[in-house]
Amino acid sequence: MKLATWNVNSLKVRLPHLMDWLATRQPDVLCLQETKTEDANFPLAEIESAGYRALHAGQKTYNGVALLAREAATDPVMAIPGFDDAQKRVLAATVGDTRVICLYVPNGQSVGSDKYYYKLDWLDALIAWLAEELKRYPRLAVLGDYNIAPEDRDVHDPGVWAGQVLVSEEERTRFRALLALGLKDAFRLFDQPEGSYSWWDYRMAAFRRNLGLRIDHILLSPALAERCTACEIDTAPRKLERPSDHAPVIALLD
């Protein structure tokens, strides 16, 4: 099974890239973030014509997550239970024998801002929820834009980024709390090239210079991590005209 996640930064704009990518890489499951579209405008017909079923939790202008799968996904949940949040950032569903959770973690804007504290509260609620989900679903995959670079090796210039949002200790502590639940960072199950990132600023030719961060992740429960045979970041879509600023991340399971 091939699982993938991609922050597309507007599904409407990126739909041609998405269609090409589905045809080329043929994932079984793809989690999308920042669709930035209402459900009524979700391009379901195009996605179905590519051979995928889709669930979408969308809103106008901001956020929005979708779950594409070759087979129908069941038992959808579109929020962290008990966490009051108007923003569409979560979509969980069951695909075959696997529970899949698509996440768009808040950005946090800047350390100390209201949005930063919302991010920390959101992550605390996520940690508590996933602790329960791991008990319910031994085969659990949590994919998405976490907006956290877990370690300095996930940052092109740790000195410049030290203490900033996406890298701050409070955020990294919460990422480690997810790992402490037993979840494994699929990318780090394998040897990887230095300078592996999943996001590059549109400005300053950051992609060409590889000034990036690794903030998009696939976390796997122990039972799924045992079955994981590869994990890669696919930089090809980032090289296209009008790219998303994020690259897809792909994990392969036996």
Place this chain on the structure above:
DNA sequence: ATGGCGCGCGCAGCGCGA
């Protein structure tokens, strides 16, 4: 890297992302 880009909204220029 820190203004510099790209998105939505809506028709100018701002809020937001990371």
